[in-house]
Amino acid sequence: MKNVSNITIRVLAVLTLLCSATIMSSAQTAVIVNKSVSESSLDAGTVKNIYSLSQTKWSDGSKITVVANEDGSEEAFYSALGSSKSKMKKTWLKAKLTGEGTPPESESSAASVVAKVASTPGAIGFVPQSAVTDAVKVVATL
Numbered sequence: 001m002k003n004v005s006n007i008t009i010r011v012l013a014v015l016t017l018l019c020s021a022t023i024m025s026s027a028q029t030a031v032i033v034n035k036s037v038s039e040s041s042l043d044a045g046t047v048k049n050i051y052s053l054s055q056t057k058w059s060d061g062s063k064i065t066v067v068a069n070e071d072g073s074e075e076a077f078y079s080a081l082g083s084s085k086s087k088m089k090k091t092w093l094k095a096k097l098t099g100e101g102t103p104p105e106s107e108s109s110a111a112s113v114v115a116k117v118a119s120t121p122g123a124i125g126f127v128p129q130s131a132v133t134d135a136v137k138v139v140a141t142l
Helices: 002-026 044-051 074-080 085-098 110-119
Strands: 029-033 065-069 105-107 123-128 137-141
Touching: 029 074, 029 110, 044 065, 065 074, 065 110, 074 085, 105 110, 110 123
Parallel strands: 065 105, 065 123
Antiparallel strands: 029 123, 029 137
8 A cells, every 4th residue: 555655756746846847847038139239039049049158140240239137037938049047157158268259248137137138239149938028029938
């Protein structure tokens, strides 16, 4: 009887984890830009290039200002790009130390990311879909 109880507990634990993963993956992250940006959509590869500082200019030649969100949602965002927060931070540090780039400006909440992107020409950021306002333009959903 004890073995059946342990198996039942394990099965319930696995189901709980699966349900949690499904709920977390359904939370959409919006990639937002300042309304001055001419691009109307971006694919995940382009977003990754921007956040890894490989792409520093928009298609019209204007400077990209990258804004990082440090509200706890960043690991899921970087994971959707096939990376991680720690890998991105290493990339940014290397770029800073070699003079090849400037790490993103960090904001501590979705609302502050939206405000920063809205007020900075050429800026890009990411926030939960629910935090998007009409002050910015959504160019991707991950």
